[in-house]
Amino acid sequence: MFKIGILGATGYAGQQLVWLLYNHKEVEIVFLSSHSYSGYSFSDVYPQYDQFLQNLCIDIHNVEKKLVDIDLLFIALPHGKSFEITKKALDLGVKVIDLGADFRLKSSASYEKWYNLQHECIDLLPDSVYGLPEIHRENIKKAKLIANPGCYPTASILALTPILKHQLIHPNSIIIDAKSGVSGAGRKASIPTLFAECNESIKAYGVAGHRHTPEIEQETSKIYGQNITLSFTPHLIPMNRGILATCYGNLKEKCSQESLYKIYKDFYENEYFIRVRKNLPETKWVKGTNLCDISVCVDERTGRVIILSAIDNLIKGAAGQAVQNMNILFGLKETEGLEMLAMTP
Known part of the structure; x- marks a missing residue:
């Protein structure tokens, strides 16, 4: 079992990650983190998890303490919020899949122009892999930092x-x-x-x-x-x-x-x-x-x-693609946890 943590778990993309990973056979959710709902049970925020997922949401300071307990950190935060925690995770040997925009653009100048924000991890940009599996699968297999596409x-x-x-x-x-x-x-x-x-x-x-x-x-x-x-x-x-x-x-x-x-x-x-x-x-x-x-x-x-x-x-535009990237990264069946079809009506 691979151990994972989710930062930004109570946003829509974060919740979708939880939903997918809860049913994934090969991973264990070690922690869920939320800025807005720190100290709340995840099922208080999303009642569909009541009696199934009772994790308390932790704050960023506790995330830093728990990095040593996980293999992979998912980050589902707004742009500009991933720099510091990404550095800390990578320094501890924890792989990172960032669902935000901080590592998608290879040019820091382009990032600063379009996001009106200084890039704080320019040194990580050459090694970040753009996580579109159908195009970059071989690079994803060897990655430590994956920038999940928009x-x-x-x-x-x-x-x-x-x-x-x-x-x-x-x-x-x-x-x-x-x-x-x-x-x-x-x-x-x-x-x-x-x-x-x-x-x-x-x-x-x-x-x-x-x-x-x-x-x-x-x-x-x-x-x-x-x-x-x-x-x-x-x-x-x-x-x-x-x-x-x-x-x-x-x-x-x-x-x-x-x-x-x-x-x-x-x-x-x-x-x-x-x-x-x-x-x-x-x-x-x-x-x-x-x-x-x-x-x-x-x-x-x-x-x-x-x-x-x-x-x-x-899903394909956020959390599902992140799980697809995780499966490739860990050498798992690429479709694990993702083999669902649309429900109608």
Whole structure:
């Protein structure tokens, strides 16, 4: 049994981690930590765990004392909050999977520009591994520090990777239009995510300046082999969870729908969590799962390709991907604890 701790356990992503790991056969949850609910039982915060998980949430100071008791620390905190504890964990030989943004960008200057915050662990950036398993599996196996991707980047990068690998589109023609459920904003009290504010409405936000933009550009540039500048616009929609990303690009030459479908099927042939579908993706068919559904369409009239992908933002876009990374890191069956399908209705 591998021993793990979760820092930021009472946020939505943290709770999703607890939910997944509680049913995982190969791990033991040693501690749960929460800034807002220190001293409370986890089941007081999330009553579905009553009589099943009675752990008291501990504060950050007790986390530091307990690092010697674990093999892996999951960090589910806002950006800027992971630096100090990550250093301490790594110094003690504890592996770290950070669900936040602090180690995703390889350039500290880019981080400081987009997050308006000084990076305090520049020395760790060269060794951090971007934890998108379908792209970086071999590096994840050897990692000590894994930067779990953001939810929008996960959906967008997985959608674009095959066509970028084959260099079939003009790299600077990419436009990503993505929509997310309200849980993507986290569990904090916020006027824009109140029911009366977001229900019966849809809105764009972070237009021409969302912080996931450099993350998507960084990874797609690596895949394509040259710098990519793209347009990314996220939207908030009135549902609990799910992301639908619609990605557009100008084809370099004529391609048939079937040829592109085959490229995608072949590329993801051995990926359990990727389903390349002829039907258009819908968030309800991936809700509550670690799956990513992708479809590719050719608009012959305009010479554009349109790729759509759907994920659950809290699972494949956060906690499920973190568990997938953990499984790879520890040499476990990659699908362990993640083999669930969507529930309907």
